[in-house]
Amino acid sequence: MCVAIRLAVIGLGKMGVSHLSIANALDDFEVVAVCDNSKLVTDVLGKTTGLNGFNDYDEVLKLKELDAVLIATPSIAHEPMIRKALHRGLHVFAEKPLTLEAAASRELAELAARKDVVAQVGYHNRYVGTFAEAARLIAGDALGKVSHALAESYGPVVLRRTKPTWRGKAGQGGGCLHDYAAHPINLLNWMFGAPEHCLGASLTRHLSAEVEDQTHALLQFPGGVVGQVSVDWSDPSVRKMTTKVSVWGEAGKLYVDRTELQLFLTGKRAVPDGYGEGWTVKHITDLTEPVSFYLRGEEYSAQLEAFGRAILKKEPQRNDFAAAAATDSTIEMIRARAAAAPSPSTPAPRPAEAPKSLLARVFTR
Numbered sequence: 001m002c003v004a005i006r007l008a009v010i011g012l013g014k015m016g017v018s019h020l021s022i023a024n025a026l027d028d029f030e031v032v033a034v035c036d037n038s039k040l041v042t043d044v045l046g047k048t049t050g051l052n053g054f055n056d057y058d059e060v061l062k063l064k065e066l067d068a069v070l071i072a073t074p075s076i077a078h079e080p081m082i083r084k085a086l087h088r089g090l091h092v093f094a095e096k097p098l099t100l101e102a103a104a105s106r107e108l109a110e111l112a113a114r115k116d117v118v119a120q121v122g123y124h125n126r127y128v129g130t131f132a133e134a135a136r137l138i139a140g141d142a143l144g145k146v147s148h149a150l151a152e153s154y155g156p157v158v159l160r161r162t163k164p165t166w167r168g169k170a171g172q173g174g175g176c177l178h179d180y181a182a183h184p185i186n187l188l189n190w191m192f193g194a195p196e197h198c199l200g201a202s203l204t205r206h207l208s209a210e211v212e213d214q215t216h217a218l219l220q221f222p223g224g225v226v227g228q229v230s231v232d233w234s235d236p237s238v239r240k241m242t243t244k245v246s247v248w249g250e251a252g253k254l255y256v257d258r259t260e261l262q263l264f265l266t267g268k269r270a271v272p273d274g275y276g277e278g279w280t281v282k283h284i285t286d287l288t289e290p291v292s293f294y295l296r297g298e299e300y301s302a303q304l305e306a307f308g309r310a311i312l313k314k315e316p317q318r319n320d321f322a323a324a325a326a327t328d329s330t331i332e333m334i335r336a337r338a339a340a341a342p343s344p345s346t347p348a349p350r351p352a353e354a355p356k357s358l359l360a361r362v363f364t365r
Contacts, residue, residue: 004030005091005311006067008060010081012036012045015095016072022301023070025293028308035060057081061088068311071095074166075173079104086111091118093307097182098324100173102332105325112321118310120303120317121324123186125243125258127302129287131187134245134256137263138191142272143249149192150228151184155241157233158207168208175211177203177331181231186327187245188219188227194326195219195227198337207234217334229334259284
């Protein structure tokens, strides 16, 4: 019988509570502590669940019976928290993006490798069956030489001018690029590798005071693939976040979102098993492996199950720190390109320098 991974969940906002619920239901994990800057939150959780609550991250790291931490704090707090956990020799699951600086993300990926620990980032779309199947088809050359890909995300995050949370503050890692566009960018990285150049970019502000509400970019990937990114988190036409990828190749084209994959093949190349010439449509129910606990979507449980298997069974990862660092590099490339040629009417925002004292106040993601 496998010994459960003793886990502490850091940050008890929407994502932190979701991860806590899932981890608490999985056999591979034993949640031994939770941590948040709000004593009210930890006290209530302690009374209702019996979980050991902390308001100081450093106190959590002093626990002797601790194998891993799950960090779901605002993005600005990731780098120092992850670095401390890695130096302690703990396995780490962190929400995306990994950090706000690509160089820091690469350093953390190298540190995790030296410490020989499992380090994973919450790019949950890699565990959505339709996106995983699309990545498999592209890797298997089903479309032949790919010329163009379009990755899109739209959602109703900011629909009016209001007092912003940390997601609306540049210095804390907020904004459409870091908080929303990271997901479709990560999918392009998974399918085509790290881009060589950003050919053009714009970061447009409509409703937010400090950060961009739209991200548009044109990326040059290895092999001549041109990738287009189109993201808007101020889109009132959708009920919740929707992400989709379209790919055009010499032997066909592919459209995929979280519910359906549509593949058209011309027959010029060998047809993959389970597909035919012309259109084939596969639904998420055909492409999703069952999970042991469902909350929000199978992919959220699947990524934590994979984190557990990587620790206990040494299984390879889909979304390790190195992959997340590549996405952070792409984000940085887009921001730099947008800043180099700002629009006269909507200048591209630059991240503000966060006060050093902020770390003590940003546990809740």
